[in-house]
Amino acid sequence: MSHVTYKIVEHDGGWAYTVEGSFSETFPNHDAALKAARRAAGEQRVAGDTHGIVYEDAAGVVHEELSDGRDRPQTDVTG
Numbered sequence: 001m002s003h004v005t006y007k008i009v010e011h012d013g014g015w016a017y018t019v020e021g022s023f024s025e026t027f028p029n030h031d032a033a034l035k036a037a038r039r040a041a042g043e044q045r046v047a048g049d050t051h052g053i054v055y056e057d058a059a060g061v062v063h064e065e066l067s068d069g070r071d072r073p074q075t076d077v078t079g
Contacts, residue, residue: 004044006037008079017077034077041075 006017014026017037024040027033048069056062 002073004041004073004075006041006075006077008033008037008077017079034079037077041077044075045072047072 004019006019008015008017008030009023011018011023012026014028015030015033016024016026017033017040018024019040024033024036027036050069051067052064053067054062054064
């Protein structure tokens with residue numbers, strides 16, 4: 001099982017959470033960003049439907065995979 005960490009950081013004049021290099025929207029204060037990160041982390045753990053996915057990696061290579069809706073990561077929030 002994979003693991004995803006949501007980290008609260010100062011960003012763009014406010015606060016945001018970051019996950020694997022991507023930033024959320026900017027929140028006016030730390031508590032608002034923390035609340036949003038906890039909500040997102042909780043939603044990440046919820047099982048869903050199995051779907052085919054297509055994505056492009058950093059090298060521009062397109063990948064097609066089957067995403068098992070039951071294979072959810074463990075999550076935590078820091079910061």
